[in-house]
Amino acid sequence: MTFENMMELAERITPVEAEIGAFILKNKEHIPEMSILELAQRTNVSKSAVHRFCKRIGFHGFNELKVAISTDLAESRFNIALIDVNYPFEAQDGPQLIAKKLSKLYETAIEDTYNxxxxxxxxxxxxxxxxxxxxxxxxxxxxxxxxxxxxxxxxxxxxxxxxxxxxxxxxxxxxxxxxxxxxxxxxxxxxxxxxxxxxxxxxxxxxxxxxxxxxxxxxxxxxxxxxxxxxxxxxxxxxxxxxxxxxxxxxxxxxxxxxxxxxxxxxxxxxxxxxxxxxxxxxxxx
CATH class of the missing domain: 3.40.50.10490 (Glucose-6-phosphate isomerase like protein; domain 1)
Incomplete structure (x- = not known):
């Protein structure tokens, strides 16, 4: 399951934890190189607050969260050609391109649901x-x-x-x-x-x-x-x-x-x- 999915499913998340999550989502590229202290300082919270956030969304600790973020980044780079799920094909697309784009859309929807x-x-x-x-x-x-x-x-x-x-x-x-x-x-x-x-x-x-x-x-x-x-x-x-x-x-x-x-x-x-x-x-x- 992706980090974003885990955030969406988290229950009873506090406003402070929501802010930590929003910062991570906005700065995913930099999170794998950060220490827990650096993240705490950047979000103006304590180290224990970051640790509680990690626990809340399903990780044992910050290192496990960083591994998950690194995996998400690797998968997103591999899947550069993302399909717009709401408008998956354009006016000029012919049958072959429509078929290809819908194939990619279905694959993405199933993979996302699997996660x-x-x-x-x-x-x-x-x-x-x-x-x-x-x-x-x-x-x-x-x-x-x-x-x-x-x-x-x-x-x-x-x-x-x-x-x-x-x-x-x-x-x-x-x-x-x-x-x-x-x-x-x-x-x-x-x-x-x-x-x-x-x-x-x-x-x-x-x-x-x-x-x-x-x-x-x-x-x-x-x-x-x-x-x-x-x-x-x-x-x-x-x-x-x-x-x-x-x-x-x-x-x-x-x-x-x-x-x-x-x-x-x-x-x-x-x-x-x-x-x-x-x-x-x-x-x-x-």
């Missing part, structure tokens, strides 16, 4: 969903395509996933849900108006809730059981389309599906083999 992954939490989410009697996914607009893709994959191993659409169906599904189920909220920004009333009822009904969105999108931590972060570089409005967030959301759900599949791999393979003739009646051997 956010907390693998212990991903496994916990997969286990929770695997054990659930049924899974309800609450989302809207373009994210519904991602939800239905996950639904299709889960059906191939006999897992029931519901994707209620619209105000009425979503709220009726919430009211009909039971504690042996699980819920997934897909929202890049976390600001969609459908979220708050739904998570409140789910929480009262003791139904575990998984939120998937960009870093910092968990606006309801009192209700959310697990929050998973995806690439957060896309602008909420100033963009051609949701190229980056769509592929990042798809990637996250595919990772979760892969973990669920492997939890009962032999059983799932047997289920697929037993159902293939019924599900696909084409005469493929003729």
């Amino acid at each position: 956010y992954l907390d693998f212990v939490q991903v496994q916990q989410v997969a286990r929770l969903l695997n054990d659930a009697k049924a899974i309800d996914i609450y989302t809207h607009a373009h994210n519904m395509n991602v939800a239905e893709n996950f639904q299709d994959k889960m059906l191939t191993i006999g897992k029931i996933v519901n994707c209620p659409k619209g105000f009425y169906n979503q709220r009726a599904t919430v009211l009909a849900s039971t504690p042996d189920q699980a819920a997934i909220i897909l929202s890049y920004s976390g600001r969609a108006t459908f979220i708050e009333p739904i998570v409140q009822v789910l929480f009262r009904k003791k139904i575990p809730i998984i939120l998937i969105g960009k870093a910092g999108s968990n606006r309801y931590p009192q209700y959310i059981t697990h929050a998973l972060s995806i690439s957060s570089k896309e602008n909420l409005r100033d963009r051609i389309s949701q190229f980056s967030s769509h592929i990042a959301m798809q990637y996250m759900l595919d990772v979760i599906f892969g973990c669920i599949y492997n939890m009962g791999r032999e059983k799932n393979i047997a289920y697929l083999n037993a159902s293939i003739d019924f599900m696909d009646d084409r005469k493929v051997d003729e």
Whole structure:
């Protein structure tokens, strides 16, 4: 995970710690050569404040932070040709260049999402969903395509996933849900108006809730059981389309599906083999 990602995910960060982080981000090129005393002097804080900052965002100490910064710098130099995630291609670009730029965009979105992954939490989410009697996914607009893709994959191993659409169906599904189920909220920004009333009822009904969105999108931590972060570089409005967030959301759900599949791999393979003739009646051997 990059230093910038760790800053975004840090909880209960103080104003002083936020200033230290902002200074580091602005002066990343010089941080690997600095001592902890020099950084403390440049930011007008104590050495212990710098050390607490390092601990807060997930490092054991300042030296470990410097190693992470050096790694970030090396990777950014290697990836000089960065793609604008909001406007990845220009008016004069032809098919070949558009294809190349979108390929780079998808690669970057997936790599950035990978850097956010907390693998212990991903496994916990997969286990929770695997054990659930049924899974309800609450989302809207373009994210519904991602939800239905996950639904299709889960059906191939006999897992029931519901994707209620619209105000009425979503709220009726919430009211009909039971504690042996699980819920997934897909929202890049976390600001969609459908979220708050739904998570409140789910929480009262003791139904575990998984939120998937960009870093910092968990606006309801009192209700959310697990929050998973995806690439957060896309602008909420100033963009051609949701190229980056769509592929990042798809990637996250595919990772979760892969973990669920492997939890009962032999059983799932047997289920697929037993159902293939019924599900696909084409005469493929003729």
